[in-house]
Amino acid sequence: MKKRLLLCSCLLITISGFAQKKSELFAQIDELKTQISETEQELAKAKREISSSNAKAEALETENVSLRDANATLLKNLSNFSELSKKNSENVTKTLAALERKEKQLSGISDQIASSDSTSIVVLTRIKQTMGENSNANVADGAVVLSSSLNKLFGSDTGLELTDEGKLWLSQVAKVLLASPNRTAQVEGLNITGEFGVTYDQANVVTKELVNNLQVPNDRIGTSVKDGNFKEGISISLQPDYKGFYDKAKSDLKATN
Incomplete structure (x- = not known):
């Protein structure tokens, strides 16, 4: 009887011990499940963050490529602008130089015209x-123009022999002409x-008188x-020396070009 009670007690203790260990095992299993769940959540979160980071990295890379392309385009445009600016500057310099040459040419011609006008005043x-x-x-x-009637020069409309009054008038004309070496004379019959x-x-009689008798160069x-x-x-x-004026202007144009 005592042996049976002892055996039952041992069995109960053993069963009680197994029950306690089983309960602890279940508790540990639940704790592990909780940890696994938390770990899975953290892993999912980490994956989302990695995916977001990858997306941002790809966006940054794309943006970086765009910035590099934009920078390359900007540098090219700046280079083109610099070259264009240089050419424009050279063109402006050439234009200013050309304007300066033209100004000198016009100034030279103006001086010659002014000189001719001054000479006309001197001749008068x-x-x-x-x-x-x-x-x-x-x-x-x-041109400075002197005129005389046919009666004064020849005594009549059809005369061909100079009168004394006509010879005197032509001698005075010759003095003026000889004193004005930059002038030529054009004898015109009207x-x-x-x-x-x-x-x-x-008109030929007048010309011969000036050349043959009054020493005016032919x-x-x-x-x-x-x-x-x-x-x-x-x-x-x-008249002014138009040919000399033209030759001088032509020479000045060549010299300034």
Whole structure:
């Protein structure tokens, strides 16, 4: 009887011990499950964060590529702008230099024109000093023009021999012309009838008198006739040296180009 009680007691103790260990095992299993669940949650969170970080990294890489491309484009544009600016600067410099040359050319031509105008004033002064205030001189297109009637020069409309008054007048014209070496003379016969033969002969008589008897160089005198437009007579135009003016302007243009 005692042995049975002892055996039952031992069995109960053993069963009680197993029950306690089983309970502890269940508790440990529940704790492990909780830890596993928490770990899985943390792992999922970590995966989400990694995925987000990867997405951000890819976005940053894409943005970086775009920035590099934009930077390369900007540098290229800056280089092109710098080159264009350099060319524009060179063009401006060339244009200013060309304008300066043109200004010098125009200044030279203006000086020559001014000099010619001044010479005309000088010639008019000489005419007044030599021929008096009633010398019948005027200025037209830069030339100083002296005129005389056919009666004064030849005694009639058709005469071909100079009068004493005509010779005196031509001698005064010769003095003015010889004192103005930068002027040439154009002897023009003015006719109102259209019959230029006699008028041309009269102009030739005047030219011969100036050249042969009054020592005016032949290369400084020209002879012509024209319609006098209701005026007849002889006019002597003391003209600037147009050829010399042209040659000088042409030389200055070449020198400044």
